Amino acid sequence: MAEVWTLSECSFHGLKDVSYELLARGRALADELGVLLGTVVLGHRIQGEDLQSLIEHGCDVVYVADDQSLANFTCESYANVLVPLIQEKGPQVMIAAATTTGRTLMPYVAVKVHAGLTADCTELAIEKETKNLLQTRPAIGGNIMATIKSPDHRPQMSTIRPRSTKKPLPDAKRTGTVVRIASSPTWKNEQVQVLGLRSLEGQSASIEEADIVVSGGKGLKKRDNFSLIEDLAKAFDGEVGASRDAVDRGWAAYPHQVGLSGKTISPRLYVAVGISGAIQHLAGIKTAKCIVAINHDEHANILNLADFALVGDLFAILPEIQKRLQERSRV
Amino acid sequence: MHIIVPIKQVPQTSDVQMDRQTGTMIRSSSASILNPLDLYAISAALELKDRYQARVSVITMGPANAVKVLKEAIAMGCDDAVHLTDRAFGGSDTWATSYILSLAVKKLGIPDLILAGERATDGDTAQVGPALASWLDLPAVTYVSKIETVDGDTLIAERLIEEGYQRVKTSLPALLTVVKEISSVRLPTLSGKKRAMASSIAVWDAQAIQADSRYIGLKGSPTKVVKIDVPKVSRNCILTKVEDDVSLKKGVDQLMAFLEEKDLLPKGGAHHG
Ligand SMILES: Cc1cc2nc3c(=O)[nH]c(=O)nc-3n(C[C@H](O)[C@H](O)[C@H](O)COP(=O)(O)OP(=O)(O)OC[C@H]3O[C@@H](n4cnc5c(N)ncnc54)[C@H](O)[C@@H]3O)c2cc1C
Ligand SMILES: Cc1cc2nc3c(=O)[nH]c(=O)nc-3n(C[C@H](O)[C@H](O)[C@H](O)COP(=O)(O)OP(=O)(O)OC[C@H]3O[C@@H](n4cnc5c(N)ncnc54)[C@H](O)[C@@H]3O)c2cc1C
Numbered sequence: 073m074a075e076v077w078t079l080s081e082c083s084f085h086g087l088k089d090v091s092y093e094l095l096a097r098g099r100a101l102a103d104e105l106g107v108l109l110g111t112v113v114l115g116h117r118i119q120g121e122d123l124q125s126l127i128e129h130g131c132d133v134v135y136v137a138d139d140q141s142l143a144n145f146t147c148e149s150y151a152n153v154l155v156p157l158i159q160e161k162g163p164q165v166m167i168a169a170a171t172t173t174g175r176t177l178m179p180y181v182a183v184k185v186h187a188g189l190t191a192d193c194t195e196l197a198i199e200k201e202t203k204n205l206l207q208t209r210p211a212i213g214g215n216i217m218a219t220i221k222s223p224d225h226r227p228q229m230s231t232i233r234p235r236s237t238k239k240p241l242p243d244a245k246r247t248g249t250v251v252r253i254a255s256s257p258t259w260k261n262e263q264v265q266v267l268g269l270r271s272l273e274g275q276s277a278s279i280e281e282a283d284i285v286v287s288g289g290k291g292l293k294k295r296d297n298f299s300l301i302e303d304l305a306k307a308f309d310g311e312v313g314a315s316r317d318a319v320d321r322g323w324a325a326y327p328h329q330v331g332l333s334g335k336t337i338s339p340r341l342y343v344a345v346g347i348s349g350a351i352q353h354l355a356g357i358k359t360a361k362c363i364v365a366i367n368h369d370e371h372a373n374i375l376n377l378a379d380f381a382l383v384g385d386l387f388a389i390l391p392e393i394q395k396r397l398q399e400r401s402r403v
Numbered sequence: 404m405h406i407i408v409p410i411k412q413v414p415q416t417s418d419v420q421m422d423r424q425t426g427t428m429i430r431s432s433s434a435s436i437l438n439p440l441d442l443y444a445i446s447a448a449l450e451l452k453d454r455y456q457a458r459v460s461v462i463t464m465g466p467a468n469a470v471k472v473l474k475e476a477i478a479m480g481c482d483d484a485v486h487l488t489d490r491a492f493g494g495s496d497t498w499a500t501s502y503i504l505s506l507a508v509k510k511l512g513i514p515d516l517i518l519a520g521e522r523a524t525d526g527d528t529a530q531v532g533p534a535l536a537s538w539l540d541l542p543a544v545t546y547v548s549k550i551e552t553v554d555g556d557t558l559i560a561e562r563l564i565e566e567g568y569q570r571v572k573t574s575l576p577a578l579l580t581v582v583k584e585i586s587s588v589r590l591p592t593l594s595g596k597k598r599a600m601a602s603s604i605a606v607w608d609a610q611a612i613q614a615d616s617r618y619i620g621l622k623g624s625p626t627k628v629v630k631i632d633v634p635k636v637s638r639n640c641i642l643t644k645v646e647d648d649v650s651l652k653k654g655v656d657q658l659m660a661f662l663e664e665k666d667l668l669p670k671g672g673a674h675h676g
Contacts, residue, residue, distance in 0.1 A: 083566060146571075147533065147543040172564040176545040179530035182498060183537035188625030189497065191528035206629075211527050212414075219630040263542040263577070267559070267570040278565045284667070309669040326548070326584045327563060332524060333440060333583045341667045355524075362665055363638070364658065370642070379638050380661050382654050384645025392655045400668065 074164035075110045075133065076102040077227070079154075080126060081173055082115040087122050089281065090169040090232075092129050092239040097196055097232060099130040099240065101165060101205070104198045108132040110163065114150055116143035127248035129240050135161075137253040141260040145173050147180050149261035155184045157253065163227045165205055167196070170231040171280070182229050188222030189229040194236045194338070194359055204228070213332065213351065214358025233359065234281050235338045272327055279328060284310030284341045285360075287330055289353075290317040291346020291367065291386055298323040300390045301345060307397035308343070315347045331356035346386050349374025366390070404457040404553070405514035406448045409504050409535065410441040410476060412469040413525040437472040441520035446586040447550065448518050449480045455553055458482050460514070462507050464492055464500060470604060477599040478591035485511065489608040494621030497526070501534035503619055506612035508539060516558070517578040521546065532580035542577040548584040 078098045080091035095111065102109040110133040111126055118138050126134050137153045150173075158166065158181070168174035170192045182189040195208035199221070205228040207220045222228045279285050286308055288301035298318070305312045314324035316331060330337060332352035342360040347353060349365070349372055357363065357377070365378035366386050375381050382389050415434040448459045461476040463469050464487040473484035487507055495503060508517065517536075522529035536543035548568065549561040556575045561568045563582055591599075609619060617623055641661065643654040662668045 147536070147545075151537075172546050172562070175529050176533050176543060179497060179501075179528075179533040180537040180543055182530075182625075183501060183534045186498075186625070188627075189528075189530060190626055191497075191530055210634075212525050213527070215633070217632045217634050218628050219632070220626050221629050222625045223627065225625040261542075263574045264544060265572045267572055269567050269569050270561075271567040281565060307669070326582075329583075341662070341665075358634070362667060364662075370644070375640055375642065377638060378640045380658060381640055381642045382645055382658060383642060384651070384654070388651055389645055389655070392651055393658065396655060396659055397669070 073105075073107045074162055074226070075108045076105065076165040077163040077167070078109070078111045078131075079166070079168035079174065079177070080111045080113045081169055081171065082113065082118065082122075086119060087125065088169075089239060090171065090234040091126070093234065093237045094167055094169060094232060095126065095130040096237045096240040097167060098165075101196060101198060102132075105164070105203060107164070110135060110161075112154065112157065113137070114142045114153055116140050123250050125242065128242040128244055128246050130246070132248045134248065134250045135253060136250060137255070137259070139255045139259055144266035145177075146261050146264040146266065147176050148263055149259050150177050151180050151184065152259045152261065153253065154181050158185050158227060166227040166229045168229075168231050170233045174231045178229055178231055185227070187225045187227055187229050188220075189231070190220045190222070191231055192336070193230045193232050196230065196232070205230070210358055213355035233336075233338050235283070235340070236359070272325065279311045279313050279330065279339075280335055280337050282311035282337075282339055284308045284343075285313040285330070285337060285339045286310055286343040286345065287313030287315065287347060288318055288323070288345050289315035289347030290321075292318065292323065295321070295323045297387075300386075300394075304343070304345075304390060304394055304397075307394055307401070308341070310339070310341070313337070313342075315350075315353055344374050344378070345390065347374055348372050349377065404451070404455050404516070405512070406451060406457050406459045406516045406518060407508055407511065407514045408441070408444050408448050408459060408461045408476070408481070408518050409531070410445065410461050410463050410472055410520070411438040411523045412436070412463060412465045412472045413438045413523055435468065435471070437475050438520055438523045440522060440524065440583070442588045443583050443585050444518040444520045444581050445476055445479055445481060446589045447581050449589055450586055451516070451550065451553065452480065457515075460484065460511060462487065462504065462511075464488070464495070464503055464507075473604055474599040474602075475591060477602055478595040479589050480592070480595055483605075484602070485605045485607060487607050487612070491609045491614075491616065491620050494624060495619060496624035496626040497528050497530040497534055498626070499619050499624045501531050501538055502623075503612070503614060504531070504535050505538035506614055507607060508535070510607070510612055513539065513541075513576050515556075515575045516553075517541070517576075519578065519580045521580050521582050529580070532578060536578035539578070542573045543580075544571060544573050544577055545580045547579045547581045550579075550585070
């Protein structure tokens with residue numbers, strides 16, 4: 073019976089968290105369909121313990137392509153492995169993360185294998201009668217949720233927003249198989265070469281992958297004050313976000329921008345400080361689990377989306393919250 | 404150098420309002436605009452035009468009034484435009500849309516560079532760029548924040564990815580999708596507007612690009628939208644006013660209790676030193 077597959081992603085430090093989140097999604101679908109759950113890992117010098125860990129987190133078959141040509145993600149070389157693999161094994165479902173890698177590779181592969189691809193899903197389910205995959209995703213700035221099917225094409229492909237599921241608990245007793253794919257000269261891609269990586273200054277700024285994001289807007293008034301946001305983010309063990317106005321003023325770098333022309337995120341907690349909640353900003357946070365707003369205008373639009381609001385002067389409120397968090401961490 | 408920029412007409416997000424009763428979208432009639440993120444692709448192309456004397460063509464697939472966004476692009480400084488329009492294109496998903504665009508690119512002649520927007524603000528999939536590259540078998544370099552140099556048939560660029568800015572070299576022709584950081588948006592000029600008025604825009608239908616009818620429109624689209632829901636605004640905002648020291652203490656107490664209950668507070672233990 074055709075398998076359900078996920079695409080695992082590696083970083084320099086091994087598997088990314090989102091790889092495990094995908095296994096949680098994939099496991100539920102595979103159980104419902106009564107089929108095996110496979111995952112594909114592409115990279116170079118992949119650790120054996122990482123492969124074992126995938127099995128412990130719910131995977132039955134791990135397909136590994138380990139080759140120098142796959143050390144860095146390039147769309148062409150990864151597609152050169154994935155396209156023939158899909159064609160050979162014929163999975164019925166293929167899910168990947170809605171990361172810069174997943175959102176590049178999946179559409180490229182979907183064209184080649186003539187499959188439908190649903191972007192940035194927050195929910196996946198199996199339709200009882202047809203066994204088709206029902207894929208639900210926000211669109212039009214998060215104003216609507218669309219449910220999408222690809223009834224006549226296989227695999228049914230989707231990308232899943234990071235942080236939209238919990239990582240499953242490991243079970244050391246689980247067993248599974250590791251299938252190593254023999255390297256092929258066709259994998260090498262001459263066209264694109266990765267030359268290097270410039271890390272982002274300060275915090276890692278991977279706000280898409282953060283559990284907690286503390287964002288500041290124009291209400292911070294000037295650059296120096298933005299350190300209040302950085303300190304609070306640190307105290308929350310989270311990352312720094314910013315409105316476009318804050319980014320345009322140079323208070324935060326562009327990778328921190330949340331919203332329509334920045335990033336769309338789904339953290340467990342979003343704290344919006346001195347941000348009015350323009351529709352373009354809200355487009356980036358519609359799927360945040362919990363939103364706290366700090367704003368002195370009780371009619372600010374952000375309050376319409378917030379779960380908790382402190383209406384008052386942020387310059388009084390932030391130090392007080394900071395103080396409480398510090399007291400806690402000293403306990 | 405020849406650059407093609409695919410652009411999309413979208414409803415203006417700030418005008419999209421939901422009818423709470425029926426759960427449908429209310430669009431005001433004047434609400435169609437050029438996808439805001441495509442402005443950065445156009446501007447980046449125009450910067451290359453200044454640097455390397457490129458010719459910049461724009462193409463869009465969309466209904467009759469989508470010609471408006473092509474004229475806007477010409478007014479900004481683009482050289483020529485193609486409008487892909489046909490009833491049969493209606494309902495195309497990203498697979499079918501990218502197929503149609505790829506045929507138009509082939510008919511124009513494969514350029515040195517295709518610059519697409521990162522994503523469109525309505526469908527919001529960010530899939531059309533990489534999918535178009537796939538149809539044309541071109542390298543897909545996504546999330547480009549900077550084009551450093553174009554030298555003969557190689558281009559060096561920076562991509563904004565989760566881990567930071569990645570520097571890559573690609574051979575040309577290639578397709579790039581770009582993020583806001585790549586350029587500042589150019590405004591239409593007066594002479595550009597005049598040229599836009601005078602310019603004749605090529606209009607191509609399915610036959611003109613010899614599209615396979617099995618691959619276009621709703622029928623040719625592997626994905627089908629089966630249901631649209633308006634998410635319930637179920638957020639019940641707990642609102643606390645902070646006016647003086649007393650209400651400040653109380654408000655922050657409440658916030659901490661709220662976060663504690665939701666398990667959103669960092670665990671104690673001073674791991675921040
Ligand atoms: C095509 C397009 C794309 C866009 N993309 C984005 C995007 O990706 N992200 C984005 O954020 N915006 C985006 N915008 C811009 C957006 O429309 C708003 O202009 C922007 O979000 C406003 O930023 P802000 O909330 O920081 O500033 P403002 O709207 O000025 O809000 C400042 C807020 O701070 C509050 N405040 C001021 N002083 C204090 C104080 N002492 N204490 C407490 N509160 C205080 C005020 O009450 C106000 O609500 C986009 C716009 C367009 C047209
Ligand atoms: C609610 C809803 C949900 C949808 N979900 C999906 C889905 O999950 N999967 C799917 O395959 N389709 C989906 N579609 C269909 C999809 O929106 C259309 O195919 C659309 O024409 C292109 O996709 P996009 O808006 O996502 O563009 P994106 O892929 O986000 O656009 C990226 C770039 O591609 C270029 N581009 C995009 N469209 C055009 C065009 N018409 N002409 C010229 N250049 C263009 C622009 O440079 C643009 O910046 C959905 C449609 C709706 C209404």
